[in-house]
Amino acid sequence: MKKQKNTIIARATPPGQGSIGVIRISGDKVIDVIKYVLKLTYIKPRYAHYLPFFYKEKIIDKGIVLWFPKPNSFTGEDILELQCHGNSILLDLLINNILNISGIRMANPGEFSKRAFLNKKFDLTQAEAIADIISANSKAAIFSAMNLMNGKLSLFLKKFTKIIINLRVKIESFLEFDYKINFSTFCKKILITLEDLLKFLTNIIKYVKNGIRIREGIKITLIGPPNSGKSSLMNLITNKNISIVTNIPGTTRDILHENIYIDSVPIEIIDTAGIRNTNNQIEILGIKKTLKEIKNSNYLFLVIEDKMSEHNLSKIIKKYLKNFIKNIPVLIIRNKIDLTNNIPEVIYNNTYTSIKISIKKKMGILNLIDFIKKKILNKNTSEDQFTARERYLNIFNSIYKHLIEGKKNFLNTNSIELLAEDIRLIQKKLDSITGKFYSEDLLNSIFSQFCVGK
Incomplete structure (x- = not known):
């Protein structure tokens, strides 16, 4: 067990008022705290005691006290927990009073868990799991x-x-x-x-x-030419009227974010400015933000009109995305099949996967959601799955x-x-x-x- 020089103390419950406030102390000075705050020389280990808490010589509160002698504690050191009423002033008074004991200081962020790791109570991945929970x-x-x-x-x-x-x-x-x-x-x-x-x-x-x-969720960025249906798709997927939808090219000039859940996995959907040649300085700024979002994405949905030829699609990819999509998967969404009289379908080839949909008629949307579940979430149903x-x-x-x-x-x-x-x-x-x-x-x-x- 790694010896720590100081005994540490901290509030273990969030700031603000509540029914209960918990103070945690870890280290060799725990026995001194028991004597100083509880006016007792000994309490039964791993047993819930209802006792008065003293501030100097006056009783300031009554609550539950738990003592875990080393090495059978979270940190591997002596641990004392004081559960009092959740008044911030009360908690501060108790903590500041305990800090009068020589050799006790305020804990640093995560220091209780760090001591537990150093004392081999768990490995580093298990320590990180605490933060994940x-x-x-x-x-x-x-x-x-x-x-x-x-x-x-x-x-x-x-x-x-x-x-x-x-x-x-x-x-x-x-x-x-x-x-x-x-x-x-x-x-x-x-x-x-x-x-x-x-x-x-x-x-x-x-x-x-x-x-x-x-753990972190998935970031999907909607990109493509103006008026291809990105904002409409954003509204449809999130079931909210987040993006303004008009027939005027360049309507979306800022980045819009919204979070959804699919199979309990958080997904961030980002609607971006349409990529095109323009002299409008505000629109140019929006396009620059779009290119920045692309770099930070897990997946790109390139939304185009179904009538666009493969030749023109290749030009868009080559001109705007070639430097960004080397390591980022791209799904081509061919929208407005209601105008081309095509059917909803998923098309796989060696270069990109394409999904034909109509946002206006809500055709092919289930194909898109199914693709997200199977190909993007890559859901592992194993009970062994862990955060990473x-x-x-x-x-x-x-x-x-x-x-x-x-x-x-x-x-x-x-x-x-x-x-x-x-x-x-x-x-x-x-x-x-x-x-x-x-x-x-x-x-x-x-x-x-x-x-x-x-």
Whole structure:
């Protein structure tokens, strides 16, 4: 258990008035707080006591007291919780009174959770799950965050790490006893293991990407020429009259945002200015904002009129979007099929997927919603789904590149030493996810996002 110098204190309930206010104290000075605030030398651990709270020598309130002796507590240290009436003045008086005890200070944001992590009560992903539960904005996010807290990602990592360790053992054994091992047979086994690792990692990355979508939501930006139906589609999908709809080109000049939920996943829909050549300075500014939104999107819906030819569509993509859509999926929405007498349908080809709809007649809209559910949400119905963060994805993508590069080098050079170094770096990166290997900057970045009392 990592020894912390100071005892910390903070309010564990939100600011403002309420029926209950909770003060949390963690550290070796908890016994002194019991003596100072409760005027007692001992209270029964893990038992709810109804006791008077003293401010100096006067009773200021009565409430529930809970004492959790170390190491059987959230932080792994002695913890005391005082549950009084939720008056901010009362809470401040009690906290300031306790701060008179030498060696006690106010907690930093997330410091209780940080101490729990340092005392090995949970790993770093489980600590992040606490923040995910607090900030969850959907039912799916709550259950997925609980899966992260319960160690679903850690379980994946243990299995993956076990394969990595076994591979390292095989490599080290070969380097130590190569004269006893057939090199050709050894190489075949190594390549099979590398393939297994790549398959396993591909599955983990799929979970992580879905976990990010659940936690952060999905950002879909509507783009396209003026009067193609972007604003009408925005109003239809959100079931609100958010965007102004007219026959005048360039009506939408600012960025409009609205959040909806599909299968309990939050989706942000953005209506943007129509992309076209114009001399109107306000409209030009709107187009610049549109191009900025494109960069930050998870998916683009390019709304055009169904009568537009493939040639003109290619010109739009080449002129306006070529520099933006390299890593952003695009769905072509061909609107106004009521004017071209076409039927609603989904068309798949090697370049883009197109959906033919009529917003005015509400034709093909179910096809669009179905596409969002199946192709964009990529809903994973597994009970093992967990929330995830970009840092997980960045690390796993880096590991994937190391594996690909390691496999390539091994095939070209048969160098066991180079492969051993790649595997060592991979294990180090894995340890940075759970916090077995961490930097102080990483911890400060993660826990500073927590509220003060957590």
